[in-house]
Amino acid sequence: MNQTQPGRPLIFTATYNERESIGNWIRRTANAQPEADILIVDDSSPDGTQEIIEDVRKEFPQVVLISRPGKQGLATAHLLAMEYARKHEYDVLVTMDADGSHQPEQIEAVLGGLRGADFCIGTRTRGGSHQAPLLRRGLSHGANIAARILLPTGMSEYTTSFRAFTPKAIDVVLAHEYTHGGYAFFVECIEVLYQAGIQMAEVPIDFLDRQGGTSKIPKNQIFMSAQALLALSWQRRRGI
Secondary structure, three states: OOOOOOOOEEEEEEEOOOOHHHHHHHHHHHHHHOOEEEEEEEEOOOOOOHHHHHHHHOOOOOOEEOOOOOOOOOOHHHHHHHHHHHHHOOEEEEEEOOOOOOHHHHHHHHHOOOOOOEEEEEOOOOOOOOOOOOHHHHHHHHHHHHHHOOOOOOOOOOOOOOOEEEEHHHHHHHHHHOOOOOHHHHHHHHHHHOOOOOEEEEEEEEEEEEEEOOOOOOHHHHHHHHHHHHHHHHHHHHHO
8 A cells, every 4th residue: 555646657548439529538648647647648640640749749749649550449558557657667557538438637736636545546526527428428327327237346436437546556467368348347446446345435426428430439339248246246246
């Protein structure tokens, strides 16, 4: 457990067709955390996202772009970022979305949650807010309520990707073999940290509607996530 907030952060986001938002996200993130490096993993976005990143990198050389061939998904992008953070010995990894829903100005608050913890997540309840459209809010609240019932950890938030990890938490996440991809990965990650006894914290954030582009959530994601949540709950009860 950390007694003080760690330094030398790496801020990470995964992109796919985020041309309309990525430039603004980089500038806001660099201004909010001038001492941090920024890692972007892009799955060969066909809309020119990488070109925007390369252009903005001229102003912000702390930005590192990793381009992957084809769309390989969020879970593998986040795991790649953790491997990168461990390899380059960063003191903390912050993960977040680049579509405008997560506010770079609130990174400091999420980092502050690591005082006394090795993992912190930004919560949209318990003082936070969810300002996306009604359907998105309903899906998020429903998923988190189900997670709190089926996988109780004391946390209110399981699904958002606005998170901070110390090296200790990263090691735990990377040691696990994940059985669920997509957005279910984020719930499984919480369960893995909980089962490992990692001290977890949450701080309120303001989740906004995306500022450009379109949602990347697959239409079958609700069914897949529900299936994954039930499987994780069953595994916990059986002590697997």
